[in-house]
């Protein structure tokens with residue numbers, strides 16, 4: 120066999136092996152999503168989405184559970200977005216190129232890798248105990264905000280960096296100050312990227328269990344009427360129903376899982392679609 | 404419209420240093436009001452750098468030091484009590500590549516006046532219309548002021564940028580190769596606009612196109628960086644026609660006749 | 665006529681400008697301050713964990729915990745040895761990496777070097793969707809699909825084992841490994857590929873001899889980040905690893921893990937008690953280990969970025 124033919128053969132084999140690996144990965148993803156839909160979708164009905172649980176959670180719907188997650192995510196957004204966006208603006212528009220800035224960047228990358236259970240412990244120690252917020256929506260939201268911050272900061276900085284320098288110069292040359300330029304020109308132009316990226320980060324927060332385990336949730340609680348109340352939440356509800364429920368109710372478990380994944384995916388798809396529509400309109 | 408005889412610059416021994424490297428040194432010249440002054444010279448000779456001194460845009464780049472004196476109508480623009488924001492209201496700039504904001508035509512033009520406190524709708528409408536008229540764009544966009552600026556053609560975008568700069572009623576308009584990214588027809592339109600504007604505004608234009616300098620300017624300044632070690636200097640400045648027909652410096656003649664650059 | 669309003673506006677600039685400048689000074693101060701938030705939070709995490717861990721560190725001692733081989737936190741003569749859960753976490757992590765690294769790196773190479781436009785796009789978005797599935801849902805899928813099968817295929821007493829949890833954690837970290845490896849491969853300049861192809865190398869020879877070595881540090885970082893996630897993953901191990909207290913000799917046993925232990929026991933301890941404090945020590949160890957791994961990976965990635973940005 121000639122050298123060239125041997126090389127060609129090796130290439131064909133390598134390509135087949137790696138193609139197969141890719142197929143396995145994608146196959147797993149599609150199978151899991153398909154299985155989840157197959158088990159969960161039939162449970163979803165208007166009643167399931169709009170009613171409270173009945174008979175020790177084995178019948179009825181999951182409305183208060185959904186609302187608990189919605190409140191937690193809204194609280195997370197309220198804390199993470201302003202601070203995260205400002206920190207992103209700092210990194211893109213103000214930060215000098217020095218060791219300090221490098222350290223900040225490393226800290227952000229590292230925050231993203233801190234285990235979520237560690238955020239849970241931290242949130243418990245700081246928000247629940249030291250700040251005396253108790254096990255509450257606000258303590259959970261603050262904990263989730265810490266975990267979401269690195270995402271918001273990173274997408275803000277990246278979106279701002281995509282905005283051409285010339286646009287900033289045009290505004291400055293019109294006598295606008297740097298702050299006004301950021302506020303009126305740079306941030307609006309970067310908004311599609313910031314909003315979409317933040318939504319992706321928030322939707323991850325919606326699915327987190329460990330950080331809210333000791334900071335916000337209860338298996339059964341009425342809908343929170345103040346931010347200092349405990350709440351139910353989709354991921355925690357799912358965990359308890361799947362592992363510790365006295366009387367198993369599989370349709371509720373799979374329905375809850377499906378609602379969580381479908382809700383998160385739907386919001387992500389809408390956000391990503393909106394961003395690419397905006398970007399198609401605005402080409403630099 | 405604008406008060407007569409305002410918007411004249413006097414440059415005395417101006418130098419610019421980026422970090423440690425001096426890019427331009429010893430430039431002394433005057434820029435008469437309500438005339439077109441062209442800055443010409445091979446690329447990298449500091450034309451843009453010098454232009455940015457006139458509205459202190461160099462302040463926005465870190466580590467730039469400007470030496471010498473620059474007087475606008477007799478007042479030093481680098482004096483401590485001068486707010487660069489107010490200076491830039493008087494001295495507008497148009498850039499090489501059209502850079503409209505990602506918003507409507509109307510909002511682009513209204514941006515400057517809004518920034519400086521004009522709030523009334525009717526005032527803004529009037530400013531927008533007048534600025535677009537002066538930039539010779541009104542007839543093309545008057546029916547579609549709400550249109551996104553990015554939907555305009557390149558030449559229209561550049562005239563929109565001129566209108567945007569005119570909306571703050573500047574006395575001086577700085578233009579850095581405003582037509583170099585445009586096709587010949589759009590270039591012609593920009594040149595016509597400049598010819599109309601010079602009755603009301605002082606214009607300083609950077610160009611590396613000598614025919615353009617000859618066509619549109621009243622005065623021409625020729626800059627040159629003779630070696631990479633030395634900073635660029637002003638070789639010659641004077642009446643455009645004289646400079647192009649009878650330059651007093653050999654290097655000017657060589658550049659104009661295309662022997663280098 | 666349009667000059668008038670502007671002139672009045674200019675007349676007002678004295679007062680208006682003062683207000684504007686104050687407002688802007690405040691905003692830019694806020695922005696500068698928020699730049700520090702990441703460092704602040706990391707420091708706060710470390711100090712609050714340490715603060716709450718201090719009682720156990722004093723009364724039990726870090727070394728005793730790290731070298732202790734039994735975990736009986738609630739008995740009268742309480743034992744707080746971390747070895748069972750450290751070994752458990754190690755089995756889960758090893759299983760996860762053995763699953764995810766070959767699959768993930770091979771997919772990344774295929775997607776980056778061989779797949780054409782459409783397949784590339786589709787694969788990448790499916791992998792993104794995979795990354796968006798919450799871990800508790802992976803746990804549920806593991807209970808339904810894997811636990812009974814592991815039990816019957818390997819003839820075990822229970823399907824809740826380190827192997828089960830590790831397999832699911834491996835699937836969970838796949839997106840991390842694929843996308844960061846893919847970034848690393850993508851960052852290799854095309855000029856290198858063309859240079860190799862011009863020497864008469866096949867695509868695969870180019871990948872093997874030129875692209876993979878150039879991207880190796882980035883791929884290494886991808887594996888490290890995947891490992892960090894695997895060590896810290898909580899819900900999957902809580903739901904699938906079985907949480908038994910013994911020191912496991914192989915991955916086909918029920919194991920206790922560090923994150924699982926915190927999650928399972930934190931809700932039942934006396935606040936401020938010794939057991940409570942020991943759980944914070946567990947958190948501190950987990951934080952320190954993942955911090956070191958992530959820092960190493962981030963430094964490698966940073967160096968890689970610099971290398972190609974020239």
Ligand SMILES: Nc1ncnc2c1ncn2[C@@H]1O[C@H](COP(=O)(O)OP(=O)(O)O)[C@@H](O)[C@H]1O
Nearest residue numbers: 421426444445446447448449450451452453464
């Ligand atoms: N932002 C900058 N930082 C450092 N050096 C610069 C910067 N801008 C321009 N220069 C230097 O100043 C010199 C003149 O540049 P420029 O004014 O852009 O020339 P021109 O506009 O005539 O082509 C060049 O040598 C260039 O390298």
Ligand SMILES: [Mg+2]
Nearest residue numbers: 450451452579
């Ligand atoms: Mg230039």
